[in-house]
Amino acid sequence: MITLSSIFLGLSFIINVAWIIVIFRKITLKRFTIHHILFLNLSLSTVLGSIANWMYPMATIYEQNGDLLKFNVRMFRCSLSATAMTIFSFALLRFLAIFRPFTYHSFVGNSIGIGEDDTTGSIKTTKCLCGSVLMCIWGISLVPFVFYKLGDEKLITSELLRNLLYAWLVLILTLLVIIPILYVKIYFEVHRILSVESFVTTDRRGIRRDRKAMVTTVILTVSLLICFLPFVVIRMIIEKDRRVVENDDTTFMDVFYRFVYFLPFVNFISDPIIYGLGHHDVKRAMVSTLRDIKTWSKRSRRSLRFRRRQSRSSQGVTSGTVYIQCDTVIPPAGNGKILRQTSC
Numbered sequence: 001m002i003t004l005s006s007i008f009l010g011l012s013f014i015i016n017v018a019w020i021i022v023i024f025r026k027i028t029l030k031r032f033t034i035h036h037i038l039f040l041n042l043s044l045s046t047v048l049g050s051i052a053n054w055m056y057p058m059a060t061i062y063e064q065n066g067d068l069l070k071f072n073v074r075m076f077r078c079s080l081s082a083t084a085m086t087i088f089s090f091a092l093l094r095f096l097a098i099f100r101p102f103t104y105h106s107f108v109g110n111s112i113g114i115g116e117d118d119t120t121g122s123i124k125t126t127k128c129l130c131g132s133v134l135m136c137i138w139g140i141s142l143v144p145f146v147f148y149k150l151g152d153e154k155l156i157t158s159e160l161l162r163n164l165l166y167a168w169l170v171l172i173l174t175l176l177v178i179i180p181i182l183y184v185k186i187y188f189e190v191h192r193i194l195s196v197e198s199f200v201t202t203d204r205r206g207i208r209r210d211r212k213a214m215v216t217t218v219i220l221t222v223s224l225l226i227c228f229l230p231f232v233v234i235r236m237i238i239e240k241d242r243r244v245v246e247n248d249d250t251t252f253m254d255v256f257y258r259f260v261y262f263l264p265f266v267n268f269i270s271d272p273i274i275y276g277l278g279h280h281d282v283k284r285a286m287v288s289t290l291r292d293i294k295t296w297s298k299r300s301r302r303s304l305r306f307r308r309r310q311s312r313s314s315q316g317v318t319s320g321t322v323y324i325q326c327d328t329v330i331p332p333a334g335n336g337k338i339l340r341q342t343s344c
Contacts, residue, residue, distance in 0.1 A: 008265035012050045016043040019272045022289045023282075034093070035281040037130045041137065042086045042275065046268050049079030074144045081141035081172050083271070084224060088175040089133055090217045090275075095182045098189050143168045179221045216275055223270050230263060 023040040052075035
């Protein structure tokens with residue numbers, strides 16, 4: 001079981017780190033949008049969740065105590081919250097792109113630093129929007145850390161702490177419920193726009209792209225709910241019934257919990273793959289990175305062949321002296337024969 005979980009976590013870590021490198025390349029080139037920033041945040045939160053699961057197997061948390069395990073649980077909840085809120089931000093952007101396209105393109109659509117229509121004000125606005133979204137996501141995601149710290153210092157009662165944590169969990173689940181509602185509204189609006197016969201005033205390709213991105217967001221939400229809801233439910237059941245399971249006393253609930261234990265790993269792997277292949281901006285960033293890697297490899301091979309050719313041509317060079325072999329024709333002697341003398 002530990003070996004299988006290590007394989008899942010290793011795959012998740014490799015895939016998400018690869019995407020982080022791709023997005024950081026865009027940021028270095030100053031050709032990124034808020035979609036790249038949100039996808040970077042999604043990959044970072046997924047890596048955080050992978051590390052939280054790698055620190056200690058989550059299946060044994062209810063059997064042990066300690067500061068490391070408490071920190072482990074808080075980090076896992078923080079990762080879950082950041083992932084859910086990032087997906088919700090994707091859905092809001094799609095909703096804005098369909099219902100408020102001019103506002104969307106003025107604040108979100110332009111890449112930072114390259115657009116011909118970009119002005120200093122719009123660039124600053126886009127940067128402020130990215131920063132505000134990230135601060136909101138991580139501000140809410142760090143609630144478990146803050147509440148647990150206050151609870152440890154006994155600044156608030158345990159009952160109030162429990163109620164606040166439940167309110168925080170309800171908020172996260174409510175955001176995940178709102179996403180399908182936004183999708184239904186977007187679906188009918190896109191269907192209405194595409195049914196219009198005017199091909200001049202409607203950017204049909206952009207509308208289809210927005211709809212595809214929204215479908216991708218819904219798939220991410222469904223994957224998150226399927227993978228995490230059973231895990232959270234079983235965790236709550238086990239928290240209510242804290243007990244150490246003996247080796248000879250394995251129940252159906254224990255077996256089911258061991259199965260549910262792997263579901264978050266599946267979500268960690270599927271999130272970057274689903275969104276990376278389904279979103280236009282992120283997919284184009286990956287294609288651009290692969291193209292640059294291919295160009296760099298071609299240049300490396302060409303440079304290697306050039307160095308080999310130079311080394312072969314310089315084999316006759318020794319200590320700065322060049323030796324040339326030549327044939328000198330000597331005029332015929334008295335017997336009429338031509339003599340060939342070789343000199344170096």
